[in-house]
Amino acid sequence: QVQLQESDPGLVEPSGTLSLTCDVSPGYISSIWWWGWVRQPPGRGLEWLGAAHHSGTTNYNSPFKSRLSIAVDRSRNHFSLELSSVTAADTATYYCVSLVVVGSYFNYWGRGALVTVSS
């Protein structure tokens, strides 16, 4: 059973960069799977952000392409998300997920981390 655990950045200032990491159970980060992020703003639905493969290939949802970066760090057994130029609209619970193939399904999820954008 794969376990995913998000870091807890808490509060991020407007116009700043939101940074999150997701720790992955040992032995999986270099598998064929992809590692990605989904978010849920308060009172709203889930949104697909994007994913990365340990090979360095990335796939981002179009609305976020210009300010999103996802990377896998095999040496630390985790992957990361950086979202730049944040506004209050980026306040959400961020979930890290694994996917067998991009566009397929999320086979594992983390518990989620609430990130608030506020000064």
Add this chain to the structure above:
Amino acid sequence: QSALTQPPSASGSPGQSVTISCTGTTSDVGNYNYVSWYQHHPGKAPKLLIFEVNKRPSGVPDRFSGSKSGNTASLTVTGLQSEDDADYYCTSYAGNTNLVFGGGTKLTVL
């Protein structure tokens, strides 16, 4: 507003069956057999219940089943149990590596 439409709530008594719908368009649910369903108990990690319309991962009880007709996918839970009280979300592939979600359904076991 979510791309896929789910009823906000559903309910049933223990032992009964309930079906949750997920309606999309010919650009997502109607065009691809990549519909998945997730169960979410608040505060816990969401769990994959169904993938590729009607396939169950190992460990998911066969009380959970999925189907699709046209632009609408459905999740059926038979023999409702108290632990099924949770939020349920559907997703679908929408082309160009994009995934879209439903707004979620709160299932209450009475």
